Amino acid sequence: MLAEIGQIALILALFISALQAWMGLHGAHIGDRRAMVFAERGAIAQALLCVLAFALLAHAFMVSDFSVRLVTANSHTSKPLIYKFSGTWGNHEGSMLLWVMIMALFGAAMVWFGKTLPAGLRARAIGVQGLTTLGFLAFLIFSSNPFTRMSPVPDNGVGLNPLLQDPGLAIHPPFLYLGYVGFSVAFSFAVAALIEGRVDAMWARWVRPWVLLAWSFLTIGIVLGSVWAYYELGWGGWWFWDPVENVSFMPWLAGTALLHSTLVAQARGSFIRWTLLLAITTFSLSLVGTFIVRSGVLTSVHAFAVDPGCGIFILALLILATGGALLTYAIRSDKIAHGASFELESRESGLVLNNVLLVVSTATVFLGTFYPLVIDAMTGDKITVGPPYFEATFGPIMAILIVFMAVAPLMKWRADSWRRIKKVLLIMAAAAVPVWIAVALFGKSVLGGLGIALAIWLLIGTATNYGRKLRVGESKSTVGNLIKRFALLPGAAHGFALAHLGLAVSTIGIVSMGVWADEDVDRLKLGESISVAGYEFRLEDVRQAQGPNFVSETGHVVIERNGQRIGVLNPEQRMYPVERNNTTEGAMEIGAARILYAAKGDGNPQEGWVISVYYHPMVIWIWIGAMMMAFGGFASVADRRHAFSRRTAPAAQPVPAE
Numbered sequence: 001m002l003a004e005i006g007q008i009a010l011i012l013a014l015f016i017s018a019l020q021a022w023m024g025l026h027g028a029h030i031g032d033r034r035a036m037v038f039a040e041r042g043a044i045a046q047a048l049l050c051v052l053a054f055a056l057l058a059h060a061f062m063v064s065d066f067s068v069r070l071v072t073a074n075s076h077t078s079k080p081l082i083y084k085f086s087g088t089w090g091n092h093e094g095s096m097l098l099w100v101m102i103m104a105l106f107g108a109a110m111v112w113f114g115k116t117l118p119a120g121l122r123a124r125a126i127g128v129q130g131l132t133t134l135g136f137l138a139f140l141i142f143s144s145n146p147f148t149r150m151s152p153v154p155d156n157g158v159g160l161n162p163l164l165q166d167p168g169l170a171i172h173p174p175f176l177y178l179g180y181v182g183f184s185v186a187f188s189f190a191v192a193a194l195i196e197g198r199v200d201a202m203w204a205r206w207v208r209p210w211v212l213l214a215w216s217f218l219t220i221g222i223v224l225g226s227v228w229a230y231y232e233l234g235w236g237g238w239w240f241w242d243p244v245e246n247v248s249f250m251p252w253l254a255g256t257a258l259l260h261s262t263l264v265a266q267a268r269g270s271f272i273r274w275t276l277l278l279a280i281t282t283f284s285l286s287l288v289g290t291f292i293v294r295s296g297v298l299t300s301v302h303a304f305a306v307d308p309g310c311g312i313f314i315l316a317l318l319i320l321a322t323g324g325a326l327l328t329y330a331i332r333s334d335k336i337a338h339g340a341s342f343e344l345e346s347r348e349s350g351l352v353l354n355n356v357l358l359v360v361s362t363a364t365v366f367l368g369t370f371y372p373l374v375i376d377a378m379t380g381d382k383i384t385v386g387p388p389y390f391e392a393t394f395g396p397i398m399a400i401l402i403v404f405m406a407v408a409p410l411m412k413w414r415a416d417s418w419r420r421i422k423k424v425l426l427i428m429a430a431a432a433v434p435v436w437i438a439v440a441l442f443g444k445s446v447l448g449g450l451g452i453a454l455a456i457w458l459l460i461g462t463a464t465n466y467g468r469k470l471r472v473g474e475s476k477s478t479v480g481n482l483i484k485r486f487a488l489l490p491g492a493a494h495g496f497a498l499a500h501l502g503l504a505v506s507t508i509g510i511v512s513m514g515v516w517a518d519e520d521v522d523r524l525k526l527g528e529s530i531s532v533a534g535y536e537f538r539l540e541d542v543r544q545a546q547g548p549n550f551v552s553e554t555g556h557v558v559i560e561r562n563g564q565r566i567g568v569l570n571p572e573q574r575m576y577p578v579e580r581n582n583t584t585e586g587a588m589e590i591g592a593a594r595i596l597y598a599a600k601g602d603g604n605p606q607e608g609w610v611i612s613v614y615y616h617p618m619v620i621w622i623w624i625g626a627m628m629m630a631f632g633g634f635a636s637v638a639d640r641r642h643a644f645s646r647r648t649a650p651a652a653q654p655v656p657a658e
Helices: 002-030 033-062 069-074 081-086 092-113 119-143 167-196 201-232 243-268 272-295 308-335 347-379 387-410 418-442 446-470 479-488 491-516 619-637
Strands: 518-524 529-532 535-546 551-561 564-569 572-576 581-585 587-590 594-604 608-617
Touching: 002 033, 002 092, 002 119, 033 069, 033 081, 033 092, 033 119, 069 092, 081 167, 092 119, 092 167, 092 272, 119 167, 119 308, 167 201, 167 243, 167 272, 167 308, 201 243, 201 272, 201 581, 201 619, 243 272, 243 347, 272 308, 272 347, 347 387, 387 418, 387 446, 387 491, 418 446, 446 479, 446 491, 491 608, 491 619, 518 529, 529 608, 535 594, 535 608, 551 594, 551 608, 564 587, 564 594, 572 594, 581 594, 594 619
Parallel strands: none
Antiparallel strands: 518 608, 529 535, 535 551, 551 564, 551 572, 572 581, 587 594, 594 608
């Protein structure tokens, strides 16, 4: 009965989303206040119904209701409770319900936090959000129904993919979807603004925190996925340029460009048309990722195995949503004025270059990801575009971007002169160049030295800009005054500094991993050892143990350096009897400047076991830096100037229709 209630809730949400879209768009067009209010209430009702449906599906997983086909296919009574719950979205249908619920909740949040916005703009945006949600609800109900019953009811289920039975991966999809779907708010407001034909600085001020939220959630989602792949798959790497990794990275790059573009639109009333286009593009790339994961056009450890019909349905949604938005942009964008002008030597110019480089990097990843698919479709030939392409093309773009990321914030809005900041640039160079030389000599890598020097350049540039905002160095810069200024500084200033410093930290980790990482693999018998980067890994024992729902074979690997014991690693292989699948569980010894990693393969006492060992310098800095970026985004959202519930004066003159 509960499954049927969940199904009814989704059907009701479908009809309400259709009414929400019509009442919002048509009501705003004719100025019908009652219709616009209905659209707002519809968005809230739709969200409640989607939450109810998701809760009922989660309940079915928690109580092992095997009369629901999805539960049978993805759960088992022996599974720990946390994996029963995460099994709700550890499959195609359940994850789509999670997607729809998050999208509906964002629609309700637009109503709740958008009360001070102009009624017409708010209604149109809620209408567009309802229309987008309508498409996914239709897909869920007619193509991927999570509440389908099965008969006869089996005694037990098939179980969840063992790779998904991990705490980190249990929370990875929700954060990823909060990022993907979060960009739908900017998408809806961009389309609404185009329909209305009017965009001003207040529009950018209202949209920017939603972009920051989505970007921060997506950053955390990508980090969680990277950490999971690092220790779970036993490949000894943090990023593999897998196609599904790439399709989460592309909206992140475009979203990074969008959040910088909204900054200019908010502060100066510039980049208006470009910001609208980026808002459409970023969410469209999120839809591309959904299509790739669920269409069956590629094989990936991240992809769902679904029927091609689902891929066609999602492709149709992608074409309708993206095509409709781009058509609206083509027809209506000329009604939007260009905004304020600026000189070549200005902060705006630096942000233009920032956007260009981010868009080019997005295009580079897009080309490398989809080119093999296009060639396969056209000729049937199977080709692979791997890390060498991405590293050779993406790396130089990011190097240039980092250079200007440190410089642009030091410039003034509208017009400035390089001469004004020449002294600061010389100080930054005086710190970065010796680092380059020293690292190149002692680390025996010119490129490695350049990468570390770029990180130092960005770090000093960011610290200088932050220090200026705190007015460090002034005659009255006592500790007490600095603390007061710190407390009074807008959240966006703290967030900016934290995010840019985070990129510098991640850059150090990425460069160190790319240049100085070391690894080896050998077949070891008990008592034998293998050495990497001055560390000796000795296999002392291999034992079997019974887990909650698996049997494990665990190695006991002792790490020594210069005769001194550093630690013990216990890499294991797990066999899941229900799923009839094996997984490799890597083991790590974590230090501030390195991770020592071991993975165990097949073997026996007579021939030995395959043991892979890795020395990864600074790898943890990659994730720490990325989390700093995410929390920098959250700090910017907390800026009191972004208070959703309070109307504030625009920071620049409105940009009306021409």
